[in-house]
Amino acid sequence: MRRVAILISGRGSNMTALIEAAAADGFPAEIALVISNKADAPGLDTARAHGVKTLVIESKPFGKDRAGFETVLQQALDDHKIDLICLGGFMRLFTADFVRHWYGRMLNIHPSLLPSFPGLDPHGQALRAGVKLSGATVHFVIPETDAGPIVMQGAVGVADDDTADTLAARVLEIEHKIYPQALRLLAMGALRLEGERCRTTAGASLCDELISPTII
Numbered sequence: 001m002r003r004v005a006i007l008i009s010g011r012g013s014n015m016t017a018l019i020e021a022a023a024a025d026g027f028p029a030e031i032a033l034v035i036s037n038k039a040d041a042p043g044l045d046t047a048r049a050h051g052v053k054t055l056v057i058e059s060k061p062f063g064k065d066r067a068g069f070e071t072v073l074q075q076a077l078d079d080h081k082i083d084l085i086c087l088g089g090f091m092r093l094f095t096a097d098f099v100r101h102w103y104g105r106m107l108n109i110h111p112s113l114l115p116s117f118p119g120l121d122p123h124g125q126a127l128r129a130g131v132k133l134s135g136a137t138v139h140f141v142i143p144e145t146d147a148g149p150i151v152m153q154g155a156v157g158v159a160d161d162d163t164a165d166t167l168a169a170r171v172l173e174i175e176h177k178i179y180p181q182a183l184r185l186l187a188m189g190a191l192r193l194e195g196e197r198c199r200t201t202a203g204a205s206l207c208d209e210l211i212s213p214t215i216i
């Protein structure tokens, strides 16, 4: 059973999806710890309500001293014997050293079909680009923001009258489906990193084609 820490900064809806999935019989990972870099993150209460241990490590007092923050973070991860990290809306950049230490053991989710639209306002970026499909990506974390070997993606159609908020809500539903599945694959040992790509070694099936818009 792999021990997982989820790092959050806010709402924590992906965290909740991971906690709920991991509670099922046979899930190969246990959510052992939720860490927030913000004391007022609403996700902290949700984690506690699910009986998951929480920690707050405020990043603000560290200012630009990323390594200083990460020393405290790493100590907490060691104390709780954490094997894997899932970032769930964790809005703080890491040093390359921290990322290298956790390479292959740290996942992130981003609400776009990477490598399109990394960074801020991915839904606004998608709408401005006029794409007809958008979605979410679970990927291994590398030093570059919202990049790294892709584990799983889920796509949704983009409607002509979508706003960033309506698109975000549709993508979020997909996020909650793919993040637990991606963590399951990682915890099962069913992912193999090959350079910049991630391959799935367990029996996984390819999805059908997605076309949007379709004519009624």
Ligand code: GAR
Pocket: 008, 010, 011, 012, 013, 014, 015, 043, 088, 089, 090, 109, 110, 111, 119, 146, 172, 175
């Ligand atoms: C999610 O949509 C996640 O994909 C996004 O932040 C949101 C957090 O929501 N992450 C990023 O944009 C990373 N660049 P949540 O706290 O409800 O899981």
